[in-house]
Amino acid sequence: TEIYTLSLHDALPISIHPTLLIAVFDDSGSVAGPSGNDPLSNRYGEVTRAFSVVARKGSRRELGAIVHFDTPSHGEVAPTPITRSGMIRLRAGLRPPTDGAGTSELGPSLGRAYEIAEAYPGHEATLVVLSDFQLFDRDPAGVLSRLAAFPGDVHAVVLGSRLPAGVLDQRITVSSITHDSHPGAVAQALFSRLVSRRPGSGAVAAT
Numbered sequence: 001t002e003i004y005t006l007s008l009h010d011a012l013p014i015s016i017h018p019t020l021l022i023a024v025f026d027d028s029g030s031v032a033g034p035s036g037n038d039p040l041s042n043r044y045g046e047v048t049r050a051f052s053v054v055a056r057k058g059s060r061r062e063l064g065a066i067v068h069f070d071t072p073s074h075g076e077v078a079p080t081p082i083t084r085s086g087m088i089r090l091r092a093g094l095r096p097p098t099d100g101a102g103t104s105e106l107g108p109s110l111g112r113a114y115e116i117a118e119a120y121p122g123h124e125a126t127l128v129v130l131s132d133f134q135l136f137d138r139d140p141a142g143v144l145s146r147l148a149a150f151p152g153d154v155h156a157v158v159l160g161s162r163l164p165a166g167v168l169d170q171r172i173t174v175s176s177i178t179h180d181s182h183p184g185a186v187a188q189a190l191f192s193r194l195v196s197r198r199p200g201s202g203a204v205a206a207t
Contacts, residue, residue, distance in 0.1 A: 014059040015197045020079055020123035020152075022065045022113045023047065023190070026131030027096040028104040031159045039177055039185040040159055043130060046187035048094045051082060054194045058083035063123060064194075065116055066093030069131070070100030071109045079120060082194070104136040107143045110150075117151055125152030126193050130186070132160045133167065148172055153196070157189050 031040070039046055051064060058081065066077035075097030080086045096102075106129070117125040127150045137143045147154060148169030155173040162176045175189040 014057070015062055015124075016199065017197070018061045018063070018120075018123040019126070019197050020063045020065065020117065020120050021082075021126045021128065021194055022067060022116055024067045024069070024106075024109045024113055024127065024129045024131075025075075025096075026069050026104065026106075026129075026159070027100055028069065028102045028132075028134075030104065030134055031132050037183060038179045039181050039183055039187070040179050042183075043159065043177070043186045044094050044096075046184060047130075047190050048091060049184075050187045050190035050194060051090055051094070052087055053191065055082050055084050055087045058086065062194075063120070064090055066090065067109045067112050067116070068093075068097050068100060069103050069105060069109050070097055071112050073097035073100050075100065076112075079116060079123075104134060106131065106133075106135050106147070107137045110143060110147055113150065114146075124197055125150070126155065126196065127152060128155045128157060128190060128193055130157040130159060133158060133163055144168065153193070155189065155193050157186060 060081040060083065062082045063079040064082045065079045066075065068075045075093045075095065077090055077093035080089045113127050129147065133156065135143060148171050154171065155175065156168055158174060158176045160178060168174055177185050
């Protein structure tokens, strides 16, 4: 039984301009956690749900890409249309990569996100990073500055705890997710970004 639902308004039009959403996942031990129905433990399932709902009324102009902190990895998915057929490819990346070590460094995957966005200059880009942001990069402040400077919208889905004020630049949209968050919180965060560039996105219902 589904414990949450996401739906698109019947009249919601597809994006006029080509779009690209890049989802970057932290698979380190600090965010892996036990399996369960809470949104933190079930984050991959919730992200899959958000993509799947959008794919029902998807378009080849709307692309999704998957990157993991462990990059390169078999879990990466190149920009793919968020459509019913495209979901087959996207699902392959919506799980921890089997060849990953669970690194806590954002820098390499952020660099990969920049490369992907630069390869699609005609698409309006959105970057969503799902992490606890307990980073082991040599220069965490520099990496976070580069995150804020990404050429597009940036959304940080903070897993496990709330970050102190000032850690993330004010240009970055932040959603804080814990084990106590309501089921569907991660799905709703991703869903809002997936449809944010659609005309009339204020008519989207997510409960």
